[in-house]
Amino acid sequence: MARKRTSQSRPIFDPASDQSPVAGSGFGTNPLDPYAAEDAVSGGLQSRPNEIIGGDSRRELREQVQALCPPVPGVYGMFDRTGELIYVGKSSSLRNRLLSYFGQSAAGEKAGRIIENARAIEWETQPSDFAAQLRELELIRRFIPRFNVQGVPQRQRPVYLCLGRKPAETFFLANSPPEKDLVAVEGPFYGVGRMSRVVDALNKTFRLRDCSNQTPFLYADQMSLFDLQPRAGCLRLEIGTCLGPCAAACSRQEYLQRVNEAESFLDGFHSEPITATQEIMEAAAANRQYELAARARDTLRSLNYAQKKLGNLAEAREHYSFIYAATGYDGRAIWYLIRRGEVVDVAAAPTDTAAYRNLKPRLKQWAVRLTAPSSRTVSDYPYTVSIVASWFRKHRGELKQTFAPESAGRRYRHLTRVAAG
Known part of the structure; x- marks a missing residue:
């Protein structure tokens, strides 16, 4: 050829x-x-x-x-x-x-x-x-x-750790973030097997259901036409790893409280799943239940991976909201609008006064976007947060190339000279 x-x-x-x-x-x-x-x-x-x-x-x-x-x-x-x-x-x-x-x-x-x-x-x-x-x-x-x-x-193919699916929210994996019915989503993570172990451990720790969305759900504070005692769809209610929203064993408020606690794990601040799994592993080893101890050990490793990754993502979401001027070797520098660690918009870096004047209305829009109420589930490019987090962790010096939209007028000439050099 x-x-x-x-x-x-x-x-x-x-x-x-x-x-x-x-x-x-x-x-x-x-x-x-x-x-x-x-x-x-x-x-x-x-x-x-x-x-x-x-x-x-x-x-x-x-x-x-x-x-x-x-x-x-x-x-x-x-x-x-x-x-x-x-x-x-x-x-x-x-x-x-x-x-x-x-x-x-x-x-x-x-x-x-x-x-x-x-x-x-x-x-x-x-x-x-x-x-x-x-x-x-x-x-x-x-x-x-x-x-x-x-x-x-x-x-491996990336997967996202999602929390959602009303009327009884649960952790689940998705190849790409769903567009609706979500409380929170984070990722991407790599390794479907280990992330499946993470989902199983999280749902059990926070006592969230893991059954099909086709399951009928009935909370204790919901009105019913008939005085019937619904039965749980599985054994998890009996062994204490689910609140039982399918059996009217909890109120909607009680379930939402656990959902809120589960969401805090995605923020990288909740260690209950790791502590609980550690205790299961140690108890199983002490009782010579070696297969159970081995499964708990694998789950613990998966949870540690997820928590470390979530910590990095949380740092990016907390600290990385700005314009990043990435130097172009060919003179085509790009300004990236990064909000909560995600690339949400781009613009060609202005190279003269006329180009900057044309960009000013967009910069005003960018300033509004950075100050708008945060949303964890709506984004065009959710996969970019992992790249942003890794990039600035490895290239701390590039943070000097960042600035707020309000500072663009004072910065663009200097940054374009740096890019040209």
Whole structure:
């Protein structure tokens, strides 16, 4: 397969489609690229430089990467002989990362398996490493390439820990955050197995139901036409791990109190589930119930993972509400509006007085958004909080590139000079 440049006139992938992109079709529009609209007006359909190479051997692919791929931030996709996207990755230096796939050290690793199946490589440059991380996760969520999610425990498909589903709220997992009927949602977390253990432990600790939403629920303070004694749908009421909203064993207020306590665990401030699981493990070990102790140990590890991740997310939500000016190596710096740790809007960084004047109405809207009452369940990009939390934890110096919308007038000239440098 010969090298092939992307065409400005070819169709791009429709993000509303469920199909995977075909080699050479591009990755589609980027919702967090503010320059896309400008490029579309100027006649281009792809908002970022995009290129594809192909070959029937590792040597052909390596030679083309060495000759054509730039050492700049970006994302890349690997396609097999049928043109199916099998892997998406990112790097602060595309050229160096792609060349590493052809080294001897990668032969027996995951990278070796990927490149053995690859017949084409497509890359899309990004203005910064931060932008590349956001784009990579967006593409993985959209296309779910098989090498990103299968057989690799560290990169399993993300799941979200949700609390909701009236009339009797419960913890549950979702591949993407539901749009309604939620009290709170956090994530993403990785590892469906361990997060399932977390959900089971949380529902038992806070005595929330875990049955189907088709179960009839009746609270003790609800009126009933008939004087019937409802029966619990399972044994959890009898053993004390559920309040029994299906059997009128609690009032709505009593159940909501436990829901509120459960929500505090998502804030990273409640250790009752970990303490309870620790006690179960120690008691089982003392009584030589080794299978029960082993299950409790696995659950404890899962809860510790979830609590650590929740702590990081809580820190981001508490402290990260500002504009972040991410430097663009190509002069295309981006201003990200980050609210409670999530990227909620983007704008092209102004480079002159006229551009700043055009941006001022939007900056006023951003100031209102940052001061609006907080909502834990409504967001266009909930998955970005994990990237934001990790980014500023690893790059504390980047906090100097943040500011409030009200300070944009004093900061933009300085930040644009820094970006240009």
